Amino acid sequence: xxxxxxxxxxxxxxxxxxxxxxxxxxxxxxxxxxxxxxxxxxxxxxxxxxxxxxxxxxxxxxxxxxxxxxxxxxxxxxxxxxxxxxxxxxxxxxxxxxxxxxxxxxxxxxxxxxxxxxxxxxxxxxxxxxxxxxxxxxxxxxxxxxxxxxxxxxxxxxxxxxxxxxxxxxxxxxxxxxxxxxxxxxxxxxxxxxxxxxxxxxxxxxxxxxxxxxxxxxxxxxxxxxxxxxxxxxxxxxxxxxxxxxxxxxxxxxxxxxxxxxxxxxxxxxxxxxxxxxxxxxxxxxxxxxxxxxxxxxxxxxxxxxxxxxxxxxxxxxxxxxxxxxxxxxxxxxxxxxxxxxxxxxxxxxxxxxxxxxxxxxxxxxxxxxxxxxxxxxxxxxxxxxxxxxxxxxxxxxxxxxxxxxxxxxxxxxxxxxxxxxxxxxxxxxxxxxxxxxxxxxxxxxxxxxxxxxxxxxxxxxxxxxxxxxxxxxxxxxxxxxxxxxxxxxxxxxxxxxxxxxxxxxxxxxxxxxxxxxxxxxxxxxxxxxxxxxxxxxxxxxxxxxxxxxxxxxxxxxxxxxxxxxxxxxxxxxxxxxxxxxxxxxxxxxxxxxxxxxxx
Amino acid sequence: xxxxxxxxxxxxxxxxxxxxxxxxxxxxxxxxxxxxxxxxxxxxxxxxxxxxxxxxxxxxxxxxxxxxxxxxxxxxxxxxxxxxxxxxxxxxxxxxxxxxxxxxxxxxxxxxxxxxxxxxxxxxxxxxxxxxxxxxxxxxxxxxxxxxxxxxxxxxxxxxxxxxxxxx
Numbered sequence: 001x002x003x004x005x006x007x008x009x010x011x012x013x014x015x016x017x018x019x020x021x022x023x024x025x026x027x028x029x030x031x032x033x034x035x036x037x038x039x040x041x042x043x044x045x046x047x048x049x050x051x052x053x054x055x056x057x058x059x060x061x062x063x064x065x066x067x068x069x070x071x072x073x074x075x076x077x078x079x080x081x082x083x084x085x086x087x088x089x090x091x092x093x094x095x096x097x098x099x100x101x102x103x104x105x106x107x108x109x110x111x112x113x114x115x116x117x118x119x120x121x122x123x124x125x126x127x128x129x130x131x132x133x134x135x136x137x138x139x140x141x142x143x144x145x146x147x148x149x150x151x152x153x154x155x156x157x158x159x160x161x162x163x164x165x166x167x168x169x170x171x172x173x174x175x176x177x178x179x180x181x182x183x184x185x186x187x188x189x190x191x192x193x194x195x196x197x198x199x200x201x202x203x204x205x206x207x208x209x210x211x212x213x214x215x216x217x218x219x220x221x222x223x224x225x226x227x228x229x230x231x232x233x234x235x236x237x238x239x240x241x242x243x244x245x246x247x248x249x250x251x252x253x254x255x256x257x258x259x260x261x262x263x264x265x266x267x268x269x270x271x272x273x274x275x276x277x278x279x280x281x282x283x284x285x286x287x288x289x290x291x292x293x294x295x296x297x298x299x300x301x302x303x304x305x306x307x308x309x310x311x312x313x314x315x316x317x318x319x320x321x322x323x324x325x326x327x328x329x330x331x332x333x334x335x336x337x338x339x340x341x342x343x344x345x346x347x348x349x350x351x352x353x354x355x356x357x358x359x360x361x362x363x364x365x366x367x368x369x370x371x372x373x374x375x376x377x378x379x380x381x382x383x384x385x386x387x388x389x390x391x392x393x394x395x396x397x398x399x400x401x402x403x404x405x406x407x408x409x410x411x412x413x414x415x416x417x418x419x420x421x422x423x424x425x426x427x428x429x430x431x432x433x434x435x436x437x438x439x440x441x442x443x444x445x446x447x448x449x450x451x452x453x454x455x456x457x458x459x460x461x462x463x464x465x466x467x468x469x470x471x472x473x474x475x476x477x478x479x480x481x482x483x484x485x486x487x488x489x490x491x492x493x494x495x496x497x498x499x500x501x502x503x504x505x506x507x508x509x510x511x512x513x514x515x516x517x518x519x520x521x522x523x524x525x526x527x528x529x530x531x532x533x534x535x536x537x538x539x540x541x542x543x544x545x546x547x548x549x550x551x552x553x554x555x556x557x558x559x560x561x562x563x564x565x566x567x568x569x570x571x572x573x574x575x576x577x578x579x580x581x582x583x584x585x586x587x588x589x590x591x592x593x594x595x596x597x598x599x600x
Numbered sequence: 601x602x603x604x605x606x607x608x609x610x611x612x613x614x615x616x617x618x619x620x621x622x623x624x625x626x627x628x629x630x631x632x633x634x635x636x637x638x639x640x641x642x643x644x645x646x647x648x649x650x651x652x653x654x655x656x657x658x659x660x661x662x663x664x665x666x667x668x669x670x671x672x673x674x675x676x677x678x679x680x681x682x683x684x685x686x687x688x689x690x691x692x693x694x695x696x697x698x699x700x701x702x703x704x705x706x707x708x709x710x711x712x713x714x715x716x717x718x719x720x721x722x723x724x725x726x727x728x729x730x731x732x733x734x735x736x737x738x739x740x741x742x743x744x745x746x747x748x749x750x751x752x753x754x755x756x757x758x759x760x761x762x763x764x765x766x767x768x
Binding site: 146 | 633691
């Protein structure tokens, strides 16, 4: 602070304000006090408490702003022979506000002892004996009040109260309920330490010390972070008790978002590698809850950067491994020419990632796999106008397909329910030149994937189904096992299969997929005719059906008498389809909600 | 410090003064906004006397103020070539150390006091505007006085610091 400007302002104040001190208390927010916000209201409560305790009305109050690590010193001339109580309340991100009073020789005479963003000092300048004999003169003594933002930055409302020496009931619990409760950072610190150990195993070193903040829902906190070329960075944040959802964002020098973690938890993590030096900004937002949060950045040279390992699930298969298994099974069904679109990428809960590629002419299939195992991966395939296929089953594996007549650009969107990683690849359907029959339309693609590889050359039956027109097929030879698959064309979004014996439901596949498969082995003597129902749950159109074991339905003649006894078919063990099935519509309700559609 | 805050504080200070009907009243000896401390002045006078004995004379008024811990302030001065200058700084007891620096008109640092020495010495190669900066470790009052003297002589400054018992 320099003397000149302050002298000027003080002079102006003297010129404009000579007269009696203001007698009215500070009831309404004045221009100096600022808006009637939470800080002003808290100060109003503090003012009333001081009045009640006998410290009079505030002679003045005003608002200022302090930055962390910095302070302001204000010259004040205090009347001798009385006492002055200075109080201050901080708002915003101010967590620790200090106040110190120095006398006219710069010696410290009083210091604030209030914790947190409140401050109070009480000084009683002594009256010198010779002053008392002077007449017509109000004796004052120079003092300096220093405000210090020890932790955090924010607005501060300051007020003073003048009282007689010895007056007042004291200041015990004066700030009770007016200050934000202290938030322990111990829990957050411990969580960050745990994360630090995990990342150290990957060769990453902490970038400085962790930062801690006390935050409430809706608040965000930004800090700059310098990124060095050729290094990979990981930023982890942890929320303490009461913090339910914390999100992390990383912005580049021009403010574009380059990484984020929007997971619905209080332990976000993002990673970002840079090829050039960057001045980035890290933002932490509390979406739900309130309490302590901490954040710490790590880095490692790109050459030493090791992808995360599942320390708690050491046997967990990586997505690329799971996808490889799937592709091998697809190959046995007539799909080959593998092209990996994504080999390994991180994905966060609820996040959608879109990839563009060209498919056709002919049928092509995009398969994805996520990890860890509990991650639910969904795929959406869209051309320029609409979504042409989707796989929203609750599973870590998913696939979508298209059969364009000419080469057509598509967008495939990957959406995850859970935090993890994923891999994505494209395969092309057989054109019939090899041993397997040609796969020429979507229904046959789906059917090929819903059956066993060794049934790929079995004959296909075609039916037309509608919402109110289920197809019912009689299963004639039913002393052994029934294994049948059905797949729908593009116009049928969900097809179900139900196997009944009389009125008894023996087995069904009612999953939210345009294909279905039922496998059932009879455990006892047959009590009635076996019937297979094909139901179009959503949409209408053509479906194809293939019996996967040596069973053929009799002609579709309603009310036909039971078929004659046939030699029993040896039971077969249930087979695992490539794509999981046997889930109910209820279980998949979330996945087929309209708002889950990423393109809408 | 922002002007708004200063205005607020100035208005805040106002009710404490005794201005009013007693127009014949004596003016108080010291105002806080003058940043004048008897103890600091005593030490400034003592050290100034030593500088004067070395051929230097006072330049202008004493620059005073209050620095918060780790705070800084600057003052613009005019220096002439052919002369040398001593900038002497004194602070109150709560200031643990006072750093003095001199910058040219472009902002380049041209002189700085050595730790433990309350003054710097500089002989400008050309006349112009310079900036004196003070930075404190600890909070308190400070006073800075500038002296002008002849070029070509060495000036001892390390004996200007007061003994611990003499600190303001």
